[in-house]
Amino acid sequence: MNDEWRLPGFTEIEQLGTGTFGRVVLARQENTGHVVAIKYLFSRFAAEPAYLDAFRQEALALHRVVSPHVVKLYEFFETPQGAAIVMEAINGVSLRSVLQADGALEPEAALAVLKGSLLGLAAAHSVNVVHRDYKPGNVLVADTGESKLVDFGTAVLAGERGPSVGTPAYMAPEQWSGGQATPATDVYAATCVFFQCVAGHRPYQADDTEVLRTLHEHAPIPFGEVPQPVHEIVALGMAKDPSKRPVDALMFVAELERVARAGYGEDWERKGWSRLAKATGLLVAVTPLALLGAGTAAAPGVAAAGTGAVAASTGGIAAGLKVAIGVVAATAAVVGSVVVFSDASTPPPSPPTSQQAVALKVAMKTRTGTVPGTNLPYRGDFPEVTGSPDQIWLKRVNDALTAPIDEWNRKTGPGAAKLEPERGPYALLTKAEVRSQNERYLSVRYTHDLENKPHPTWSYGRATVTIDLKEGRALTPAELFAPGAFSDDGLGKLAERIWPDQEQCGPVNAPFPYRPLKAADLTDDRKVWLAFTPAAVEITASLTDLGFSTACGVQDYTLPYDKVADLLNPDLVAGVTGGKPLKGTAPAQGFIDVPVGALTLHLPPDWSVRAQGLEKVLVAPGCPDPKKYFNCKYVLVTDNTKESAEQPTYRPGGFYRRSAGGRACNAAGRKDLRQEGDAARTTSATAPVGGATATYEEWTVQCVPRGQSGGAGEISVTQRIWFLAEKQIVVMDEWRTPGVDELLRSATVG
Structure with a gap:
């Protein structure tokens, strides 16, 4: 590996492991002496967008998940020569090593390890991240008496579908078929690992992968092979149907603690860690960090990429992600673009003159063409985002911003092409308006129309897109709402505030009775859209599609945030309002x-x-x-x-x-x-x-x-x-x- 790129400013101490796509080393930062772990993507993959994007997503997942039970991200470097994730170095051993040495753990010890790593998964699930590869090798048992979750290389956002990835011995039934990744998928894998800890072997064993798949999908759950007090944990967590498992790791922790107290007493966790210390003591004593006398490494100080290079952090760890994008000086060991994600306890110093910050820009563009399969022209406006060196990120964002044009053309084009030619010429039109824009969110409202439409009073559909610029993706309808509010009941409350007198289209006693909104109105054949301004949420409803007269058409409503803040995503509201207090939300006195x-x-x-x-x-x-x-x-x-x-x-x-x-x-x-x-x-x-x-x-x-x-x-x-x-x-x-x-x-x- 001598030809592999190395991060300037760090001296490698020891290689900790290698894989198909990269290696992990223990390293010391030269200007501070701090010891860290660095995960490198092999240089041969640095020019491959798919591998580079996956590596970048792992760093972003680590940044999103903040927990004492998840290894900390310090910095992420990306250059034309290679990419590196700088992480916390843990003085401990993998659960895999513990099991190889001891074969099995006492139930209290296994429960203690499981609880800690489940709390790490819970932190991931709370920010919508699914790990997808929970296994003994990805759980570290630290000398501090806690377990930590590592390696988010296969992590995805909850609800995403994808290829069957993971470690076959621990993969949930839905994971084999490329089904939706949900927190319950991680719960299944964690339970399989727990089973292995107490039984001394994996729940299902086979040399042939297809046989293993059949076992995970159809074989009975072997809970009888573990001690009776934990039968319930295994049966619950390994349910074949994900809807029968705890919905996420946090709920599973609650079940674990209840079962542990009932089976092993109130001090089960203390006993568990005490017994685990005996199993791990000798292993931890000979880890590289223990031999160095370093313990758990502190956060790195200034991370330098060579003389005159990017200085991205000033020590410590912070909750916010700092992003610096610039060009390294010619004397630096790394030449070309450098992207640095850095968690820092204080803001980075002013960049050197050789580093020119790049800001995102939004400009309105127009796209024209012919609707596929027809001779019908279209003209659509859309905001285009530029300014990021990450072309994959830009494509994802701009595809979301042009999607309403494509959807309108696909939905309306074939029918419009069959209209009477004497009324034409026809053209499909889409107008776009930016309703709010700041460093975090971009919210856009689209209005669709037909040039030379058969009746001048007819109004057509709308669309909205709200982009989270930090994550580089469009928010789903559910993510616009507070937890639990994206439901028929929550949408019913929203309808009550839009139409407090229940007059949706004409008087209450009109032929069209009041119809509460439902969650499906925002997902299945969209009838309702939300856009966000700094002062209010704008709701557009196609009353015709909701079952009212065609004369009711498409209507727009505006509600100040203090009227609906309890129903909306609080982070989104804070982001678009700049965190300003909402009218009428101050707490009452004398509580x-x-x-x-x-x-x-x-x-x-x-x-x-x-x-x-x-x-x-x-x-x-x-x-x-x-x-x-x-x-x-x-x-x-x-x-x-x-x-x-x-x-x-x-x-x-x-x-x-x-x-x-x-x-x-x-x-x-x-x-x-x-x-x-x-x-x-x-x-x-x-x-x-x-x-x-x-x-x-x-x-x-x-x-x-x-x-x-x-x-x-x-x-x-x-x-x-x-x-x-x-x-x-x-x-x-x-x-x-x-x-x-x-x-x-x-x-x-x-």
Whole structure:
């Protein structure tokens, strides 16, 4: 490997490993003495866009995922000669090495390792990243008593489809067929590794890959080969159907802790790490870092790419990604363009005169041509983004910005080509307007039309595209909304705010009754679009496509953010508004602190709080008698570490019962019925609670007569559930209580 490019400013100490596409080395930064790990892409792949883009995506995934259970990204360098990821160096050993040495682990030790790496996966899942290659070699057991997740080389955004990649021994059934990558895919792989830790062998073993695929897809789950207390963990995490597994790693952690406490006692984790230390002690003692006496490396200081080169960080690690793009001085060891991603605790110093920063530019362009398969001309406006040296990134962004033109042509062209020729000549038109633009977001609204259309009053479809410029991609309709809000219920609330008097097209008593919006209106044959300005969200609805008269056409509505902020993605709103306070969102004065375990809710003065056994009942404003709150809107908050015979603990992955005798259907106005019928989960997501991330679920529970278990009822209730797994705090709302989301966002988590 002597001909391989090396990052200037670093001295290699030892090669830690090689693969098909690159190598990992331990290195010391020359001007600071800090020890780091550097992952190099082999130079022969530096000119291959596909390999380079995959390597770059690994660095971006590492940047997005911030957790003490994920190896830290320090810097990413990209040059014509090669590319390198500079990472935290961990004084520890891979779980693969531990298993090779010991064969198997005691259950408590295996649970402790699994919990730490699951928390790393949970951090990835919280930012929509799926790892796709969880295996023993990608879990490091550190001498600090924690496990860390490494190697995001195959990571993708949740929901993406792709080729079957991963390690066959741990691949989920849906992964073999190139199905959607979801957090549940990682849960399956983590469970397979856990099985191997306690059983001493992989759950399915075969020399032939196709045989292994058949086993993963169809063979019974071998949970009987692990100790009885962890049967449930293996059966749950290795379910063939991804919808039957915990929806993400955070929910799986909650199940793991419940099972571990029940099977191995409250101090299971301490015992686990103590026993693991015995298994790893000798291995860690002879790692390169231990022999150097370096311990876990600190963040590098100034990363220099040769004399007069880019200085991209000044020491430490920060949450934000700094991007420097420039040209290195002629005396530098690296000549040509250099891209540096750097996590730095302070902003980088002013760049040298030889480095000229490149800013993104947006300019309106017009594209013309003929609709494929017809003689019909088209003319479409679109904003074009330039200024990035990353051609793949630019293509992805600009393809998204021109997609509305292509969709309009494809959808309308064949029909328009058949119109009466005497009314022509016809042409398909698309106009574009930039509604907001800053360093993070670009939101564009498109208006479609037909030149010489048959009737001058006819209006046609619209489209919107909102680009996340940091990630270089268009946001999906679901990503425009707050967690849990992209649902029929959430869109119904949006409709209530657009049409508070329910007059969508004419009076309420018109031939067209009020129709709440649904999530499918933004995904299947689009009928509703959202664009974002610095002051308001703009909603466009094709009332004709929603089932109203053709005379209703396409209508535009504008809502200030303070009217809809609870329904929208908070990061998006903060990004397009520049983080300015929204009108009407300041907290009320004189609030009351309500502590529940590690959670403290800051309750506005017009709310009240009551005790109901182990639950705190938060009664919403407007209740005539808060002491008799059963017919009022209220929220239940409980510490899941406590239980009694009458109030057993909440079980994550199911609806909220926490009552030995069943709960009455108060929210449905039926105290005579109990929430003991069939239950179905309709929403799975994450949501902010204080500064933490909670799992968020919605369940529809059938109300049945007392004594009946299961089955359909004549009425149902819908539960909204927030669960902080690490703190074991549960919040449940059955009334769609106004203000709950903001109440939870403003809470404090200790």
